[in-house]
Amino acid sequence: MSSDPRDWIAASLLPGIGAVGLKRLAAAGIPPSSLLQADPAALKLTGARVDTVRALEALAANRGERSDRLQRCLEWLDAHAASCLCLNAPDYPTLLREIPDPPPVLFVRGASDPLYLPQLALVGSRHASRAGAANAYAFARALSEAGLVITSGLALGIDGAAHQAAVDREAATVAVFATGLDQVYPRRHGALASAILDAGGAWVSECLPGSAPVASNFPRRNRIISGLSAGVLVVEAAPRSGSLITARLAMEQGREVFAIPGTIHNPSAHGCHRLIREGAVLVETVEHVIEQLGALLGSYLPVSEAVSPAAGLSAEEANLLEKMGYDVASIDQLVMLTGLAAPELMPLLVSLELKGVIEPVAGGYLRR
Known part of the structure; x- marks a missing residue:
């Protein structure tokens, strides 16, 4: 034929x-x-x-x-x-x-090579919270280091954070367009899109050059994101988020669906909670994803070698990081949680910030 x-x-x-x-x-x-x-x-x-x-x-x-x-x-x-x-x-x-x-x-x-390697789709809200974007970046980076190609839709929020994590380690990532490949959408991701190509990644689309970003193209694009991938990780999603369409399509396609839970007070976590109730794998660590996809990964990375967020930290730093949790923590809260005085906490916080593990935000500190 x-x-x-x-x-x-x-x-x-x-x-x-x-x-x-x-x-x-x-x-x-x-x-x-x-x-x-x-x-x-x-x-x-x-x-x-x-x-x-x-x-x-x-x-x-x-x-x-x-x-x-x-x-x-x-x-x-x-x-x-x-x-x-x-x-x-x-x-x-x-x-x-x-x-x-x-x-x-x-x-x-x-490069077309990434299309033939094990891929994991990372998707989520365009209006990501700071914690959601940080989770997307951290998981995408670690999963990329584990040998998975990160695939997403180049949208604002979670998609962009996932692509950026791969690009920052000069790893291939696949961006699936809802337009023709002659135009980057959204435009503000032009530099990121170029960096994807420079890092050995790929842009893909079923739309002919010249195709505009019309609304009907996005659900069709989502089936390609899930279809290329062995699984879909939903990082953060509101109940009506388009990323839930990707997750539903993944289930229909027989793909693994993963979801990261969040606080019950964050509406952008409710979509993930719904997926978990419907059978998605609850994910708290990178190892949870790698264990589930282990048969596909083969020799890419033994589970025991998966990246730990506490790697390279002193015992005091690791303890502080554990006590912080995943919501914004103020100095006063950290004093109560750790039993350390503020002057003892500050050097540890500065060290964790320099190592890229936490970042200062309004009201305190947040894990990246």
Whole structure:
């Protein structure tokens, strides 16, 4: 069967067919070019409705317009050293191919190697709390060190913190776009997106170059995030967060779903609590994720070698860190919790801050 990107891109532009129909076509070994010729057997296999068939038969009138769009797409890919992975090609990501509605065409800019390594999706609120962003960064960094490629959607908040953690250690991370690869959304993540490519990561999208960030693209994007990944870790999410869509899709795709609990007083933690009630794995440490995905990780990292947040700390520093918990702690609270006087606490707090374990915030200190 043809793996010509031009045929697959052209077929993906046809109205009323969709990813599910094109997957049926690929499974049957029928080339996508048959759709372009309105072949009755191919149309029947895709499940196209009668009105869709009529629309396809009428496409001859604007075939030139489709050809122009296809040509512009191919020219952009060539000019930006981007590639196009077709659904039936051997280099199409295996896990993504398994989902019910894999994108017929996946556009890739940057290194494609990360797409074939074990991936974990980190997702969550665009309006992340300081603690949520800190958790996303810490978990993404440690999981990246454990051999997992961090995959997310380049959104503000949790997504950005997860990508940044990988970039800071010069590790590959995959950003899944809800636009064409010719535009970064949100724009304020332009520098981060460039850094992802510089660190050996990848941008991926099913949208043709020129596609704008319309609302309907984001849920479709989420199925790719979960589809590429062995599991999804929801770091922080309100009850109506879009990241819960990603988690639901992951469950439907047979992926592992993890969630980090938060305080009951934080509305942005309630979505995670709901996922845990519905069967998501409650995650408190990096080891919880690695243990669950151990069979996939293989030799990437033995669980005993997983990164501990207390690594490199003195006994006094580790004790103070444990007493702090994960909410903002004031000096007065730390005095009560540790039994140390304020002058004894300050050198320990300064040391922990210099080691990047805590940070000063309004009202006290917070674990990173």
